[in-house]
Amino acid sequence: MTGDALTDRILLSAPHMGGGERDLVTEVFDTNWIAPTGPMVDRFERDLERLTGIGHVAALSSGTAALHLALRLVGVVPGDAVWGSTMTFIGGVAPILYLGGVPVFVDIEDEMFLIDCDLLERALIEAEWEGALPRVVITTDLYGHVVDAVRMRGLADRFGFAWISDAAEAVGGYRDGRHAGHGADYAILSFNGNKIITTSGGGALASPDGEAIARARFLSTQARDPAPHYEHTTTGYNYRLSNVCAAIGVGQLTVLAERVDRRRAIHALYRELIGDLPGVRLSPEATGMRANRWLTTIRIDPATAGTDREVVRLALDAAGIEARPLWKPMHAQPVFATARAIGGSVADRCFAQGLCLPSGSAMTDADVARVAGVVRDLIRTA
Structure with a gap:
């Protein structure tokens, strides 16, 4: 599909x-x-x-x-x-x-x-x-x-x-x-x-x-x-x-290089289509890094975007698009309630604001545009 x-x-x-x-x-x-x-x-x-x-x-x-x-x-x-x-x-x-x-x-x-x-x-x-x-x-x-x-x-x-x-x-x-x-x-x-x-x-x-x-x-x-x-x-x-x-x-x-190229292209297209939205951030690459862009992620700052990542996720789901929050930090998982954490506030904020967007290498540019359109419409009207 x-x-x-x-x-x-x-x-x-x-x-x-x-x-x-x-x-x-x-x-x-x-x-x-x-x-x-x-x-x-x-x-x-x-x-x-x-x-x-x-x-x-x-x-x-x-x-x-x-x-x-x-x-x-x-x-x-x-x-x-x-x-x-x-x-x-x-x-x-x-x-x-x-x-x-x-x-x-x-x-x-x-x-x-x-x-x-x-x-x-x-x-x-x-x-x-x-x-x-x-x-x-x-x-x-x-x-x-x-x-x-x-x-x-x-x-x-x-x-x-x-x-x-x-x-x-x-x-x-x-x-x-x-x-x-x-x-x-x-x-x-x-x-x-x-x-x-x-x-x-x-x-x-x-x-x-x-x-x-x-x-x-x-x-x-x-x-x-x-x-x-x-x-x-x-x-x-x-x-x-x-x-x-x-x-x-x-x-x-044998097709790994093609898959990486396509996922990187999908990330670039997302950046072009929604990277200018207020309160939306996409992850950069460090100098010397060539990320495989397995999943494109965005951060949504509610104070600037006028909405939050959960509202966006549910809107995508209603439009037939799967998205999910970033990994919930391990220090916040009930199974590790007694574990020691060194810091944690950054991960907590990233989890609260972060959303993984569809990034499969079989996606077409039209698919990416469909996902981006839902995000743009929601944040533009927030």
């Missing part, structure tokens, strides 16, 4: 196949490689290594699974502090609890919703004085914006924490010529159905450490030791990506 007819619902980010995926899946069926491992999984991993420039990749069932394995490989044990951006999807923090870690949520900067590195550095200095540095810091490349890897690598080396880059939303995004996640100890990728490319459901764990990724593959297949029977000296998980899903991923990677 693309929304070409006014009766069609425009979805936020629908899957967009390139055509070659069907042939690759047929190849899997023809060779009967339906099991959780197989040649398409190997091929997908090699393709991801080339894309990201990160030396080793394990293809997994989800980005959440990848984060869980990364935290285990780092050695997180009950009581360890794990800091991370407060504005993220819950799958980007829930695995902390799987291992008994203690989440601490750090506020974001106001423009691109990335972890506030200045605030993070000040908090790390204070934690060092107190002898309470985190074991891990997780950054989140929200909506395809890419964190400053040079800055983060420097902080990780200075303060001795493991840096996990949650690049689940930033596949195909770059900063200073390096793919999202490059430079981290571990990078998390996602290929969920609504991502910029998809394997229907899936993810990957990437690292420059080959031994760690070999260990991740072992743990992701129930930690079965070499033996003719089932022998286990530790517990593992059923986290491996299937060969069928990997075939879809191999095909999707």
Whole structure:
């Protein structure tokens, strides 16, 4: 569904196949490689290594699974502090609890919703004085914006924490010529159905450490030791990506550059059509960044726009257009009511004002204009 007819619902980010995926899946069926491992999984991993420039990749069932394995490989044990951006999807923090870690949520900067590195550095200095540095810091490349890897690598080396880059939303995004996640100890990728490319459901764990990724593959297949029977000296998980899903991923990677180009063009068109409205802000790009623009977001300041993001969201819904608020900050989630937060007011304001607009790469310019028209009409008459 693309929304070409006014009766069609425009979805936020629908899957967009390139055509070659069907042939690759047929190849899997023809060779009967339906099991959780197989040649398409190997091929997908090699393709991801080339894309990201990160030396080793394990293809997994989800980005959440990848984060869980990364935290285990780092050695997180009950009581360890794990800091991370407060504005993220819950799958980007829930695995902390799987291992008994203690989440601490750090506020974001106001423009691109990335972890506030200045605030993070000040908090790390204070934690060092107190002898309470985190074991891990997780950054989140929200909506395809890419964190400053040079800055983060420097902080990780200075303060001795493991840096996990949650690049689940930033596949195909770059900063200073390096793919999202490059430079981290571990990078998390996602290929969920609504991502910029998809394997229907899936993810990957990437690292420059080959031994760690070999260990991740072992743990992701129930930690079965070499033996003719089932022998286990530790517990593992059923986290491996299937060969069928990997075939879809191999095909999707061939059109990734086109998908990024189209989403960036959609963002540019939104900027042209509604960027001049009073009280409306679109996220910029930092110098050296090439965001994948997975989702175009707007901020609506009620004092200037005369309306708020919820009124706009409901008007879009009534017009057959899917939109959603930005991620609700983790420090404001009931499940984390007792967690420590470092700042949080910026994320709270962004959540209150922020709205994700339909950004799927199959959208036409007419679809974008239809979305923008609802926003313009509402704010113009507010």
